[in-house]
Amino acid sequence: MKSLFDLTDRVIVVTGATGALAGSAANYLAAQNARVVYLGRSQEKLDAALSGCRAQTPDAECLGIIADVLDRPALERVRDQVLQKWRRIDGLLNGAGGNMPGATVPPEKSFSDLDFDSFQQVIDLNLHGTVLPSLVLAPLMVEGGSGSIINFSSVSAPQAVTRVVGYSAAKSAVESFTRWLAVDMARRTGGKVRVNALLPGFFIGEQNRRLLTNQDGSLTERGQLVIQNTPFGRFGEADELHGAVHYLLSNASKFATGTTMPVDGGFVAYSGV
Ligand SMILES: NC(=O)c1ccc[n+]([C@@H]2O[C@H](COP(=O)([O-])OP(=O)(O)OC[C@H]3O[C@@H](n4cnc5c(N)ncnc54)[C@H](O)[C@@H]3O)[C@@H](O)[C@H]2O)c1
Known part of the structure; x- marks a missing residue:
């Protein structure tokens, strides 16, 4: 019997x-026998990422494609290329x-100094850069009957969190979009296509x-504040997200949708007192 966590041959963008x-996370998924599509904006960085993947998993099934997450035609080309190669898409990790x-x-300035163009760019990247890949790729999951x-x-x-006004607004919107799309997909697919954050x-x-x-590697004042407010007393390591990514992409989470899962050493649970 296949494990609840089996990701073999799942096509994940x-x-x-x-x-x-x-x-x-992409390298980890390739090591779990998933077929992983690496999207990036620079060929040089994509080549480096793919060779990192193959160094870790010599027989990895991975594919690198250039695409900006704000460029709909580029995302449509990704969709077509992946379909041509693997005929379906099972997962999407919106990591950009x-x-x-x-x-x-910054501390020496006030809200009225905010550069609104930059504010909009952060909303564009985080919110629209999550919505657009979902818009282009989710229909394939709906057609395929799972995702x-x-x-x-x-x-x-x-x-x-002080200072990061644009980023906070953008990520709040990403959480709201996650719930909205989760409900829409659940109703449309009878729970076969799930959306979590x-x-x-x-x-x-x-x-x-x-x-x-x-x-010199020592903490800035802000770094110290973060550590003080993280019950684990340290920053996270990238591989500490792998388990959550694996769970959410696999059948192990098949009744979970619309959730937001903290992996934060206790930061959001802690009042700071
Ligand atoms: N590092 C953290 O502590 C942290 C904490 C919470 C959330 N996050 C979120 O996790 C995600 C990954 O963050 P990270 O720390 O790995 O950042 P990162 O900068 O290392 O990775 C982000 C990637 O997105 C790519 N990107 C940026 N704009 C793009 C665009 N228009 N089109 C395509 N790709 C684009 C960048 O080239 C980069 O490779 C982000 O959404 C980030 O906001 C990070």
Whole structure:
């Protein structure tokens, strides 16, 4: 009998696959015998990600395709290429996302200094960059009679995190979209296509390294605050998301939809007191 967690031959598209969290998850999925489609914007980074994948899993079935998550025709080409190669899509990990310095309010400034263009760009990337791949790829899951979509939220959605006003609004909208699409897909497919979100705590990546750590590796004031408010007393490691990704993509979660799962060392559970 197949394990509840079996992902063999599942075709899973991963956006942001040249990034820290989704890239690590993509390599993990390839090691679980899934067929993984790495999406990225730079050929050089995609090549590096694919060779990382094959170094770890020499017989990995992986495919790299250039696509910006805000470019609908590019996503439609992805859909067609994947269909041609593997004839179906079973999963989508919407890992592209992140913050932009202009969409934040640094301590020496006030809300009225906010750069609205940057605010809109962060909404575009995180919300529209989650909606568009879902819009293009979910119909294949509906046609195929099964599928799982995973979106990325953040601790700044359920709680106000200082400075990151655009990112907080965007991730709150991603959570709302996750619930909306989950309900729509559940009703349309009798529960066969599911939509959930991950809520990672603080993981060091290229985007937040300078905010949280100094050049000598010590913590910035903000880094110290984060650690103080994380009951585990440390940042997360990318591989600590693998279990949640695996669960949400596999039949092990087949009655779970519309959920947001924190993987955050206790950050959102903690009042700070
Ligand atoms: N690192 C954290 O602590 C943390 C915490 C909570 C949520 N998240 C979320 O997890 C996801 C992954 O974050 P990460 O830390 O791995 O970031 P990352 O910067 O390492 O990866 C993000 C990837 O998205 C890609 N990307 C950006 N804009 C794109 C576009 N328009 N089209 C296609 N790809 C695009 C980038 O090139 C990059 O490869 C993001 O949604 C992020 O907001 C991260």
